[in-house]
Amino acid sequence: MSHHPSETRHDVPCSFCGLLCDDLSVTTDHGRVRIDAGACPRATAGFDAANRALDAGATPRIKGQAATLEQAIAAAAEMLRGARAPLFGGNGTELPGMRGVMDLADATGGTVDHMNSYSMFRNFHVLQNSGWVVTSLSEVRNRADLLVCFGTDIASRLPRFYERCLWVDDTLFGLRAEDREVVMLGSPKDPSLATSPAGRKAEVLACANEDLAEVAQALRALVAGRPVAGDSVAGIATADLARLADRLKAAKYGVVAWVTSDLDFDHAELAVQSACDLVRELNAHTRCNGLPLGGTDGDYTAHQVCTWQTGFTVRTRLSASGPQHDPRAFDTDVVLANGAADALVWVSSFDPGKTPPSTSIPTVVIGHPAMQVECDVFIPVGVPGIDTAGHLFRTDSSVAVPMRKLRDVGLPSVAEVTAAIRAALQPARPAVTTSEARAC
Ligand code: SF4
CATH class of the missing domain: 3.40.50 (Rossmann fold)
Known part of the structure; x- marks a missing residue:
């Protein structure tokens, strides 16, 4: 094994989740790698494991x-x-x-x-059955003014999502971090991960993730102006869903995001399908896109x-x-x-x-x-x-990021x-x- 002396590199891409953040600063010192800037818990775990390999020989x-x-x-x-x-x-x-x-x-x-595959196929089934309207991370960064997280907090899986894609001020069309809102539907693990830099919390409309298909179908009906019977749907007040439907219609660029590994129940593809149906319905009124997230x-x-x-x-x-x-x-x-x-x-x-x-x-x-x-x-x-x-x-499958070799340990x-x-x-x-x- 050859060990190189200490060297620091900037703008290093990270391979440990689907965001592939390309802004890490990494020091390599006698074969050990250390993130100096741009770390998140997931990346740190990945780099630590790579260092453990040296000890294991x-x-x-x-x-x-x-x-x-x-x-x-x-x-x-x-x-x-x-x-x-x-x-x-x-x-x-x-x-x-x-x-x-x-x-x-x-x-x-x-x-x-x-x-x-067990997780990816929840998306593929929908893509094969009906197609979908989805967007890229760049579009989210530059345009999204309302983000609906569908059964996920996103950042438990893709830790720097908000920092990289939502809480940004340098956007193409003057959208600022505090102009954006986040609503979480279902059972997100940790909604606080989506708190804005100024302290605005994500709104949570809680239900079991297994009921998300039903909730999305009710939202779709409300967006289309059709009545929804009863005071609540899967435990969420119908009035709250009606307010969300109005906000989605009023948004200039709504985004409905999901992470299939968080939709971990039988026939979860039906929940994905319902989210895609909701997005399709919204496009009769405004711009709205799906955002299937994952990629580990x-x-x-x-x-x-x-x-x-x-x-x-x-x-x-x-x-x-x-x-x-x-x-x-x-x-x-x-x-x-x-x-x-x-x-x-x-x-x-x-x-x-x-x-x-x-x-x-x-x-x-x-x-x-x-x-x-x-x-x-x-x-x-x-x-x-x-x-x-x-x-x-x-x-978002729209970009292939070149990874870099940071060390040579044989x-x-x-x-x-x-x-x-x-x-x-x-x-x-x-x-x-x-x-x-x-x-x-
Ligand atoms: S969010 Fe963390 S794990 Fe994912 S690519 Fe960025 S630095 Fe790596």
């Missing part, structure tokens, strides 16, 4: 025994060579890493999923790469006859429960806590260097945005490891390809 392992990188790669290739239906799960990596995973899946007829562990990036390479998002199998997409059958948990995979490659480079699901099939983990995991082959890799460069897609990237496994696999695969070609 991460090394590749085969069945728990220390091995060289070359040996671990050979063992991973050997495992994949014998597999007929490998599953590539987790996929917490940046763009080049995801491309490498796709190459490997393509070479082995593997199935590709992401650890956050490279989930939006995996979605983008898989989509542009196969025409489908994750939960896609790269079979010899072409990609097959099935959001239910190719769910990691379902594949494992059905015994439909005979090898698991788990990629997780952002968070040492995101370990593979327990399974009895042979498992290779290409993981965060501080990860504690028992598996057949463990290959520690660099943390995106600290040890490795490569783009990540921001939560850890390979997911892209390098997957390419090496692919190369080691090479000689043994043509027989399969030839027989498949004959079968056609």
Whole structure:
């Protein structure tokens, strides 16, 4: 491991949530990274974990025994060579890493999923069913005068959202921080996170998140001028909902934001659908947009790469006859429960806590260097945005932000490891390809 002397960099992008803030100041000192400015609890945890990896002295392992990188790669290739239906799960990596995973899946007829699919698909179902009207973070920053948080406080998941996107004064159209209002619907964890710099608190209209679909439909009716029966809807006074409907109609640029990981209940896609229906209705009267927020562990990036390479998002199998997409059958948990995979490659480079699901099939983990995991082959890799460069897609999918390599402690990237496994696999695969070609 080579350790560089102390160096401070500015305007460093952070890879630990979908905001991808690009304004951190970071000092690297003998391989340790420290955020001097622009930190938030989530980023600090991510950087701390990357430092822990140095203490742990991460090394590749085969069945728990220390091995060289070359040996671990050979063992991973050997495992994949014998597999007929490998599953590539987790996929917490940046763009080049995801491309490498796709190459490997393509070479082995593997199935590709992401650890956050259960959450992302709450949005995808709506997008596929009806489409949606959504906006970007820049538009929110420059135009949003009323933000409705739908079942979330946002900042528990994306800590600097308000600081970066709402409580700003230098906007294109003269909108100032104190001109903006926040209303939270449902069960936000900590509404105080959205208190404005001058101390104005977010208004909360509380209900169970499970009831948000009903509340959104009532709001939609009120916006359309239709009556809503009863004094309350899911515990919220109808009069309060009517006031909110009026405020949304009076807003110049309303935004309805949600985080699918906070909508964690059965058929949450119906809540997302109702929020999108409300936005659509509002556009008959004023401007209003949805804002689906999320994007951790490279989930939006995996979605983008898989989509542009196969025409489908994750939960896609790269079979010899072409990609097959099935959001239910190719769910990691379902594949494992059905015994439909005979090898698991788990990629997780952002968070040492995101370990593979327990399974009895042979498992290779290409993981965060501080990860504690028992598996057949463990290959520690660099943390995106600290040890490795490569783009990540921001939560609004409109911007791909280049991450920077801040130190060199001798850890390979997911892209390098997957390419090496692919190369080691090479000689043994043509027989399969030839027989498949004959079968056609
Ligand atoms: S809000 Fe997200 S991207 Fe910004 S510094 Fe915190 S973890 Fe990093």
